[in-house]
Amino acid sequence: MLRPAHLLRNERFATWLSASPRGLALAVCATWVLIGLVGHDPWKSDEAYTFGAAYRMYESGDWLVPKIGDTPLLETPPLVYHGALVGMMALSPPFALHDAARLSVAVWLSFLLLFVGLTARELWGGNHSWIAPLMLVGSAGLLVRGHQLISTVPLLAALAVGIYGLALAPRRSQLGGLWFGVGLGFMFLARGPLDMLMLVAIAVGMAFVSPRYRNARFLKSTATAIAVAAPLIIIWPLALHLQQPALLTQWLAQTALDLRGMLVFQEHESNLYFLSVLPWFTWPVWPFALWSLWIEGKQGLSKREVQLPLVSFVAILAYLSLAAEGRDVMAMPMLLPLALLASIAITRLPRGAINAYYWFSIMVATVFSLVAWVYFSAAQFGFPTRLAEHIFRLQPEYQPEGRILAILAGIAVTLVWFVLVFNVKRSAERPFILWAAGITVGWTLAVLLLFHWIDARKTYRSMVVELSAHMPEEYKCVISQDVGS
Known part of the structure; x- marks a missing residue:
């Protein structure tokens, strides 16, 4: 061991820390869920x-x-x-x-991680099912967007619930149908009837590829799902019909127009957009998902453990490509099945690959942390000078403030990272834990040290303040016309 490591290494603490990797993973997930939800304005747009x-x-x-x-x-x-x-x-x-x-986003993220873990446990047992939520926590695409107040986050949680229901249905038909129906209903309430088709397509796909989903038990699950989902789907349109029927007509017309846009090919659409963002958005999940498919081989394609996440990924990618809404935020559902697939590989990685991923995790998180400190120094103290000039050129309105508490908290978080690096003992799970922990540490440092500058760049506050200063006092609002057209 490197000599400086002795300052941070304690055998009793390392033994205690490594004795329950599941508990450590839970702590990492809980921290990741909560960090970044407070302390900044609503971000555009x-x-x-x-x-x-x-x-x-x-x-x-x-x-x-x-x-x-x-x-x-x-x-x-x-x-x-x-x-x-x-x-x-x-x-x-x-x-x-x-x-x-x-902070309501924390509830949706908690449900997302919980049900992804439950799905993994249902598919291949409980020993390493907690790796699947860690895969999500460590993914590039969920880090920023997953902590925003947007409708895709509850959609993602509902999709996780529905996929869990499909995983459970062959063993416990009624309970699986209940969760499947809850997922369908909340997907509708989150984003509407079209995005709900992702989960429907997954169920239909499983019926095609697996005999377990072509029998009376799954028919019972489907009936239960319909009975559970129907009230959730009907309640909002019914209330709209009773109170504001004209708006219901408008909503139905818009939904029909969106459906037509999916079914009619248009030259300007980029149907390959989601394939193009897949490598960076789902990093580092997709290499492990590919490895899982490789080690399972042709025989794996007949296993439900592989079939469900694989069919889910294909169905989600096909739906997103048809929808052709070329925005990275809509790629988030692809992460769920890939995380499930990737977690299969945990016990079957070559030792060299495990060591390489371990050192890669340490390197990336340490560099990420160092960059956060350097950018903070430039924004707060003007050093390095050229970087500071670049930062203030990007955001001239940013005003450095006294940040002693943020500095102390950042130092503590950085020390926590090095304590983890030197005290989590060697195991097959260690690289996955350290990657997720490293991403969480880097994200925490970004929140503590850089969010004031980022917030100044991403908020509408300065524009609204300036607009308010130029409005006559008797006017309390601004009327918009054709905004965004």
Whole structure:
């Protein structure tokens, strides 16, 4: 061991820390879920309008129709807004309204990680099922977008619930059908009927490839799912019909238009967009998913453990490619089946690959942490000079403030990282734990040290303050026309 490591290594602590990798993984996941949810404004553009609509509901008491001002937002049903509302009502004060709203995301992320872990346990037992949530935590695509107040996050949680129901259905038909139905219903409430088709396509695909999903038991599961999902799907459109039927007609017309856009090919669409973002968005999950397919071989294609995540990935990718909404945020559902596939490889990696991933994890997290400190030094103290000039050129309105608590917290987080590196004992799981922990440490340092600068760049606050200063006092709002057209 390197001599400086003796300062951070304690055998009794290392033994205790490594005795329960599942507990360590839980601590990493819990930290990752909570970090980054408070302390910054709603970011442009998705989060800003989501919070704006939730705040309008909060002020008006109208929970039925999300609106910005008096303009209805009918792109999605109101699940994400209702979650934000509950957060605002329960947690503000002490938190600011936008932070309290964003804390609702922690609930969706917790459900996401829980049900991905449950699915992994159902598919191949409980020994390493906790690796699948760690794969999600360590993925590049979920880090920033997963901590934003956007409708894709509850959609992701609902998809995880539905896939768990499909995994459980062959063994416990009614309980599996119940979770399948809950997933369908909440996918509808999160994003509407079209995105719900992802889960439907997965179920149909499994019926094609596996005899376990072509029998009376799965038919019973499907009937249970329909019975559970139907009230969840009907409740919002029915309430809309009873109170504002014109808006229901408008929503149905928009949904039909979106469906037509999926089915009719247009030259300007980029149907390969999601394949193009796959390598970086799902890093480092996809190499392990490919390795799992390789080691399982042709025989693995007949196993439900491989079939369900593989069919899920193909169905999700096909749906997203048809939808042709070329935005990285919509790629998030692809992470779920890839994480499930990747976790198969944990016990069957060559020793050389395990060691390489271990050192790669340490290198990436350490460099990430060092970069955070260097950028903070440039933004806060003006050193290095050229980097500081570049930072202030990108965001001239940023004003450095006294950040002694952030500095102390950042030092503590950095020390925690090195303590983990020198005290987690060698095992097949160690690289996966350290990768997820390293990403969490880097994310925490970014939150502590850089979010003030990032927030100044991503918020609408300065624009609104300047606009308010130039508005006559008798005017309390701004009317928009053809915004975004």
